[in-house]
Amino acid sequence: MHDIDRKAAAFIELEDRYGAHNYQPLDVVVERAEGVWLYDGAGKRYLDCVSAYSAVNQGHCHPRIRAALEEQARKVTLTSRAMRNDRLGPFLKRLTEFCGYESALPMNTGVEAVETAIKLARRYAYERKRVASDSAEIIVFANNFHGRTTAAISASTTEQYRHDFGPFTPGFVAVPYGDYDALAAAVNERTCAILVEPIQGEGGVIVPPPDFLKRAWGLCREHRVLFMADEIQTGLGRTGDLFACDHDGIKPDVMIVGKALGGGYYPVSAMLASRDLMQLFGPGDHGSTFGGNPLACAVGMASLDVIESENLPARARYAGARLMRGLRDLASPAIEEVRGRGLLIGLQLTVPARRLAELLMERGVVAKDTHEDVLRIAPPLVIEDAEIELLLSAMDGALKAVL
Ligand SMILES: *Cc1c(COP(=O)(O)O)cnc(C)c1O
DSSP states (O other): OOHHHHHHHHHHHHHHHHSOOOOOOOSOOEEEEEBTEEEETTOOEEEESSHHHHTTTTOBTOHHHHHHHHHHHTTOOOOOTTSOOTTHHHHHHHHHHHHTOSEEEEESSHHHHHHHHHHHHHHHHHHHSOOOTTOOEEEEETTOOOOSSHHHHHSOOOHHHHTTOOSOOSOEEEEOTTOHHHHHHHOOTTEEEEEEOSSBTTTTSBOOOTTHHHHHHHHHHHHTOEEEEEOTTTTTTTTSSSSHHHHTTOOOSEEEEOGGGGTTTSOOEEEEEOHHHHTTOOTTSSOOSSTTOHHHHHHHHHHHHHHHHTTHHHHHHHHHHHHHHHHHHTOOTTEEEEEEETTEEEEEESSOHHHHHHHHHHTTEEOEESSTTEEEEOOOTTOOHHHHHHHHHHHHHHHHHHO
């Protein structure tokens, strides 16, 4: 074995020996990254089509975000919310204005922001809708992904996420994704919210029927049900708009963001809502030691600055259209469908996605299977034309080899 391969094998062995085996990663050991590129210990580069599940929309190690992080790291990084800090206020102002909401509650990981929304919806049920205590229902959708906490998997319908992890948190009702009639039938006097991904990411890049979100939003108005969008993966430019819901012209009552809000440097998430809804939380009702810490605020602020100043939503729209056309033009019998929006693209395959991912890796592209027969292509939004061409040519080679 080559020296460098031995080094990579040693890292893999350490992970396997001392870590939990709760992932099945591709065996590329990344040591450095910049923009859309990942580099292994041998200096071989790979085009990143995973983008840490949309957490690095701005590209890896963006210098502007790094500068903000370094500057803040020298001043103060963590105060807890037991006192105030000079970064939280400006960050909240920037985040809410940028996203079009009156107020925000900062957390760290995506699933914590989801949990925050679930708690808000339940309190809304009892305080505003007079739902009988402990009986509020939140409607979720089959095949969803909202994270891995006990409440999030209680909302899941995916057997693998749930197996042997019960008992589950009650209060979630699942209906088929994109099925308006099923949704309408599920709404009752106990319903306080629907929680929806405008495009299902982990579920295999599933785009709902054209009018579904709009009609669901209308239904929510009619029944005083909160429309809560989980845009942790679809938001902040990924789908060619700032939010995937913008495409449908709807404004969710509750917006959940994460991933790219941290620019790949730091976990930063938030739940956005009106002032009126946010008032449902009083002192001590909810919180997080790290939520809204100065370092997170500085990173979050810079992450938003990059999305805005580099026009990332528009670039995702352009690059996504170009890439999607290129993928369709490959006309491979291994591809049954190319779907998605912007730079959130799913290839529905007639061959195992894992095998195609391995062949792509040999050709310098890292993309990940989601489900057995779907490959997700989601590069950083800063991808350039020449890199799209490289990606398409690697894909062409891999598709020919897989058949
Ligand atoms: C990734 C993701 C989450 C969970 O975010 P974490 O930061 O991993 O907790 C929730 N919802 C969606 C749609 C996601 O893609």
